[in-house]
Structures are given as C-alpha cells and as structure tokens.
Amino acid sequence: MTTFQSFGLAPRVESALTAAGYSTPTPIQAGAIPLIMSGRDVMGLAQTGTGKTLAFAAPILDKLFRNQGPAPHKGARVLVLAPTRELAGQIAASFETYGAGLGLRIAMVCGGAKIGPQIRKLERGVHVLIATPGRLIDLIEQRAVGLKDVEVLVLDEADQMLDLGFIHALRAIAKHVPAKRQTLFFSATMPKLVEGLAAQFLRDPAQVAVAPPSATADKVEQRICFVEQGEKQALLVETIRKPEVKTVLVFTRTKHGADAVVRRLAASDIDSVAIHGNKSQSQRERALESFKGGKVPVLVATDIAARGIHIDGLTHVINFDLPEVPEQYVHRIGRTARAGATGVAISFVSRDERDYLRAIEKLVGNKLAPRPAGEKESDDRGSRKPQQQSRRPQGQQRSSGNGERRPQRDGERRAYDPAARRAPADGERRPQREGERTSQGHGERASGNGGHFQRTSGGGKPGGNGGGSRRGPGQGGGGGRSRRPERAGV
Ligand SMILES: Nc1ncnc2c1ncn2[C@@H]1O[C@H](COP(=O)(O)OP(=O)(O)OP(=O)(O)O)[C@@H](O)[C@H]1O
Numbered sequence: 465m466t467t468f469q470s471f472g473l474a475p476r477v478e479s480a481l482t483a484a485g486y487s488t489p490t491p492i493q494a495g496a497i498p499l500i501m502s503g504r505d506v507m508g509l510a511q512t513g514t515g516k517t518l519a520f521a522a523p524i525l526d527k528l529f530r531n532q533g534p535a536p537h538k539g540a541r542v543l544v545l546a547p548t549r550e551l552a553g554q555i556a557a558s559f560e561t562y563g564a565g566l567g568l569r570i571a572m573v574c575g576g577a578k579i580g581p582q583i584r585k586l587e588r589g590v591h592v593l594i595a596t597p598g599r600l601i602d603l604i605e606q607r608a609v610g611l612k613d614v615e616v617l618v619l620d621e622a623d624q625m626l627d628l629g630f631i632h633a634l635r636a637i638a639k640h641v642p643a644k645r646q647t648l649f650f651s652a653t654m655p656k657l658v659e660g661l662a663a664q665f666l667r668d669p670a671q672v673a674v675a676p677p678s679a680t681a682d683k684v685e686q687r688i689c690f691v692e693q694g695e696k697q698a699l700l701v702e703t704i705r706k707p708e709v710k711t712v713l714v715f716t717r718t719k720h721g722a723d724a725v726v727r728r729l730a731a732s733d734i735d736s737v738a739i740h741g742n743k744s745q746s747q748r749e750r751a752l753e754s755f756k757g758g759k760v761p762v763l764v765a766t767d768i769a770a771r772g773i774h775i776d777g778l779t780h781v782i783n784f785d786l787p788e789v790p791e792q793y794v795h796r797i798g799r800t801a802r803a804g805a806t807g808v809a810i811s812f813v814s815r816d817e818r819d820y821l822r823a824i825e826k827l828v829g830n831k832l833a834p835r836p837a838g839e840k841e842s843d844d845r846g847s848r849k850p851q852q853q854s855r856r857p858q859g860q861q862r863s864s865g866n867g868e869r870r871p872q873r874d875g876e877r878r879a880y881d882p883a884a885r886r887a888p889a890d891g892e893r894r895p896q897r898e899g900e901r902t903s904q905g906h907g908e909r910a911s912g913n914g915g916h917f918q919r920t921s922g923g924g925k926p927g928g929n930g931g932g933s934r935r936g937p938g939q940g941g942g943g944g945r946s947r948r949p950e951r952a953g954v
C-alpha cells in the first residue's frame with residue numbers, strides 16, 4: 465500500500481501531514497504526488513471529496529521547504545487560482561494545516577474585501593498566494609503584486625477556470641507568469657472541449673484520472689423526485705422534517721430562488737440561511753460559518769457553493785432545481801459523501817427539467833431514475849397531468865446504478881453547451897466570451913481503486929474548514945435581483 469512515507473517527502477512535511485492526521489494517501493494523492501514531485505505538469509481528475517487539495521499542496525509544500533528562500537518582494541513562488549472566495553479561503557486554510565510549522569508565508573486575496581490590507585500583506589511577498597482571478601488582476605494593475613517569480617501555477621476546479629466566465633481573466637494572469645513553470649490542473653470534471661483548451665496552459669501533462677471523468681462520489685446515494693414546480697416547496701419542507709435529515713444544503717438555480725426558499729422555509733418554522741452572489745461578503749461568510757458551525761441546519765445556495773467547499777458531516781444535498789450545466793450536478797452532490805463518508809442527494813425534477821436530467825444522466829453514465837409511470841421514455845414531454853407524478857418523498861426513486869448509457873436523442877441538450885457556461889468571475893469581473901479550442905495529447909494514466917480513506921485522529925482540520933473568515937466586509941457584486949440562473953462562481 466502506498467504511504468506518505470513512500471513519496472520521499474521532506475521529513476518535516478511528512479510529519480506536518482501526520483500531525484494533521486493524514487496517514488494513508490488517497491488514490492489521487494498516490495497518483496499525483498510523485499508526478500508533481502518529479503516536476504511534471506499534471507491534470508488531476510478525481511471524484512469530489514477525495515483529497516485533491518492535499519494532492520497538489522503536499523508536493524508544493526515539499527518543493528518550497530526543500531528550496532527555502534525568502535518570499536519574493538511583492539511576489540509569490542506558487543499561485544493557486546480558484547473560482548470563488550469561499551473556496552480560495554478554504555484552500556488557504558488547507559495550506560496552513562498541511563504546512564503547519566514549515567515557516568512558509570501563505571496568503572489569500574479575493575474580491576469582496578478591502579484591497580488595502582491585501583496590498584500590505586503582499587508587500588513582503590509570500591510563498592503561496594491563493595487568489596480569485598478578478599482581485600488578482602486588480603492587484604497586478606495596482607502593482608501590488610508581480611508574478612515573475614511564480615514557479616508553480618495551480619488551477620483548482622480547472623474546468624471552471626477555463627470556462628467562458630474566467631478564461632479571459634486567466635489569460636490575462638497567465639501573461640504575467642513565466643512560461644517556464646510547473647502547471648497543475650485539478651477537478652472532478654473535465655468536459656472534452658475544455659480539456660482541449662487546457663492544452664494551451666499545460667506542457668506535456670501527465671494525466672492522473674482515478675475514476676472515469678465526471679464520476680459522482682462513490683458513497684452518495686442519488687434519488688430523483690418527479691414533482692411539479694409549484695409543489696417543490698411543500699416537498700422540501702416535508703423532506704427537511706424527516707428525522708434522518710440532519711444538515712442539508714439546498715441548491716437553487718437563481719439568487720432570487722434561493723431567497724424565496726429561505727422566506728418560505730421561515731414560514732414553515734424552518735431556520736435557514738442563503739448564500740449567493742447578491743449577498744455581501746460578510747453575509748456570505750456569516751451564512752457559511754453558521755451552517756458549518758451547526759447553528760443553522762439548512763443552507764440554501766446557488767452554484768456559488770457547488771464547487772470545492774468542504775462541510776464536515778453534511779448529510780443531505782437537495783437540488784431544488786436541477787443545474788443547467790450537467791457537470792455542476794456532480795459538484796453539487798459532491799458536497800456530501802466526502803472523505804469516505806456517506807451522504808444522500810435528492811433532486812427535485814419538474815416537467816421542464818427533464819432535459820437537464822437527461823444531460824446529467826448522460827454525463828455521469830447512469831440512469832438515475834425511471835421516468836414517471838405511464839410516461840414514455842422516448843417522449844417525456846407528453847401530456848400527462850401534473851397530479852399523476854409522485855411528489856412525495858416516499859416515492860423517491862433510487863438510482864438504478866447500472867451504469868447503462870442511453871444514446872443521445874434529437875433535441876436532447878448536449879452535455880457540454882458552451883452557451884450555457886458563462887460563469888461570471890465571483891461577481892468581480894465579467895470577462896468577455898472566447899471560443900477557441902484546440903486538441904491535446906496526454907501522458908500516462910495512473911490507475912486507481914476508488915476513494916478509500918484512512919485518517920488518524922490528529923490535530924488538523926480536515927479540508928481546512930476555514931472558509932476565509934479573515935476577510936472584511938464588502939459587496940459581493942454580481943448585478944441586481946435576477947431570475948436568471950446564477951452560474952457557478954457568481
Ligand atoms: N489522505 C487522506 N486521508 C484522509 N482524509 C483526507 C486525505 N486527504 C484529504 N482528506 C480529507 O478529505 C476531505 C476532502 O478533501 P478535498 O477538499 O481536498 O477534496 P477534493 O477532492 O478537492 O473535493 P472537491 O472535488 O469537492 O473539491 C477533507 O476533509 C480532507 O481533509
């Protein structure tokens with residue numbers, strides 16, 4: 465069995481991991497760490513909650529520790545980019561945990577907080593800088609930071625960072641990073657078209673894929689509820705009141721929808737908080753902290769919380785609305801069943817959302833639910849009466865889990881629809897659309913055997929539940945009250 469000892473990490477790095485309670489590497493860590501240590505560019509693909517953060521952080525900390533030197537003045541040696549402020553904060557907390565006692569300077573900068581303190585923090589330079597793209601560009605333009613000393617560039621949630629909402633900012637940032645660098649991309653999903661674009665940033669990358677791309681987390685039980693749109697709220701209340709539902713993250717497609725769910729839950733005496741791009745940064749932080757801390761049992765979120773965020777002990781994810789972009793389903797339900805835990809994901813599917821469900825099934829390679837009784841598989845837009853559909857949780861369908869794939873039919877939404885992927889950069893900037901795609905070759909594939917976890921009880925916090933609470937208040941940005949879907953990262 466691979467152990468952290470077998471990688472040949474610097475003893476101090478190894479003991480920092482042990483002290484944080486990590487004993488056995490997960491498959492993505494076993495595959496990626498040696499390749500990263502050898503200096504290769506890496507595209508790391510593994511299911512949600514399987515420790516991708518440590519997979520890139522450990523070898524980076526090792527490199528920095530072995531080759532110590534002062535942090536470059538107004539610069540950084542490692543740059544990690546992430547799509548949301550919350551995720552950037554969490555990654556920074558993870559670096560602090562995994563690298564405790566190594567004497568490295570780690571900083572996080574993102575929008576929604578005052579820029580002054582961030583400028584001062586960067587003055588002395590840092591070893592690792594974790595940033596959201598919009599604020600980083602502001603800081604570069606203000607000459608508060610330069611990227612000429614960056615040796616390693618990491619894109620977490622890489623497919624989203626390469627997406628239309630971020631690609632312009634990413635290109636602008638990449639221009640400042642030396643071409644001679646190591647580049648690491650990580651995600652649980654990587655649509656083929658985006659993969660092509662990745663080739664422009666990677667040099668002869670080794671691909672480490674421990675499961676088929678876009679595979680859902682191993683231990684998440686997926687259920688589908690066919691329900692009329694107007695009955696979703698009643699079904700939500702009924703579901704949340706079930707005794708086994710301890711903590712629940714509810715996803716809606718729009719910010720307005722999230723607020724409406726919170727209001728209506730309050731009317732049913734259910735305490736909840738919302739997190740989305742129209743909330744101020746301090747509201748976002750408070751919402752996440754009170755949910756993580758167990759003060760509020762229900763968090764209602766847009767796709768802003770779909771990616772990367774780790775919430776210990778989250779038992780249930782409910783898709784109040786299905787996401788338009790199928791990959792987001794994989795990430796959303798991946799907020800539960802992490803680090804070897806089990807979890808349940810329940811999706812409410814209205815008549816209008818059947819196409820989204822098909823696209824998701826196509827992506828994950830699973831038929832998630834038989835169509836409601838009496839409805840022909842070949843034509844889900846039949847003239848059935850809403851009442852005929854089950855809306856009761858008891859009627860929830862379980863995934864058949866048979867891995868069967870259906871052929872794509874005419875009119876079915878494509879699994880990858882560039883037009884549906886305009887993800888504004890965390891409410892900071894709206895980079896323009898770009899469309900260029902190229903092809904890419906790959907290096908080797910590392911085999912994997914699922915995401916088994918072993919963790920001794922150490923002092924560290926799993927996944928760094930920090931959530932970036934160090935930031936000050938500010939506006940989240942992202943436009944006015946909108947009924948448009950909030951795309952990831954808003
Ligand atoms: N080797 C390990 N042994 C036990 N637990 C681990 C190990 N590596 C990471 N973890 C824990 O697993 C959890 C998930 O890690 P992480 O957030 O890095 O997952 P991820 O693969 O990045 O997920 P996502 O795709 O959602 O971003 C964290 O709580 C982390 O502490």
Ligand SMILES: [Mg+2]
Nearest residue numbers: 516517620772
């Ligand atoms: Mg992650």
